[in-house]
Amino acid sequence: MYGRSMISFSSINIIAVFVASFVCMAIGFIWYSPKVFGLQWMRLVEKSKDMKKAFGIGFTATFINMFFIAMLLQIVGTTHVGEAFTVAVVLWCATAFAGELHAVAWQKHPKELFFINIGVSFLTFTIGASIIQWWPA
Numbered sequence: 766m767y768g769r770s771m772i773s774f775s776s777i778n779i780i781a782v783f784v785a786s787f788v789c790m791a792i793g794f795i796w797y798s799p800k801v802f803g804l805q806w807m808r809l810v811e812k813s814k815d816m817k818k819a820f821g822i823g824f825t826a827t828f829i830n831m832f833f834i835a836m837l838l839q840i841v842g843t844t845h846v847g848e849a850f851t852v853a854v855v856l857w858c859a860t861a862f863a864g865e866l867h868a869v870a871w872q873k874h875p876k877e878l879f880f881i882n883i884g885v886s887f888l889t890f891t892i893g894a895s896i897i898q899w900w901p902a
Contacts, residue, residue: 777835781900785835786828788896789889793823796885809878827889834890835897849898853890861886 797803806812837856843849865882868874 772836772839776839776902777832778897778900778902781897782828782831782835784900785831785893785896786824789827789831789893790824792888792892793827793885796881796888802881802884805877806881809875809881830889831893831897834894838894838898843898846895846898849894850891853894854887856894857887857890861890 795801797806834853834856838849838852841848841852843852862883865874865879865886869876869879
C-alpha cells in the first residue's frame, strides 16, 4: 500500500467529505428534478412524488460513498484532481456501472433507467472525488 500500513482516519478531511456529499445531493436533486429526468425516473421505478423520508437515507448513503472515496484517495496517494478523477472513474466502473448492469441483466431494469442512474452516479463519483482532492487539508 505504497509504504502505509494503516489508513489514517484523522487525515481524512471530514469538511471536504461533507461538502462533497452536499454537492452530490444537489446534483441528484437537479438530475432527478421534473425538468431533467425526474418524471421519467419516477415512471420507470413506479414511485410517487412524496419521497421525503428517502432524503435522510440518501444523504447518509452519499456521505458513506464520499467517505470511502476519500479513504481510497488516501490509500492510492493521489496528489492532484486529475488523479482523483481517474480513481473515481475506475471505482465507478467497478461498482456503480457494474451494479446497474447487473440490475438490467437480473432484475430486468429498463435500459432507460440504467442510463439515468449511471449518468448521475458518474457525475457524483467524479465531482465528489475532485472536491475531496481539491479541498485543502
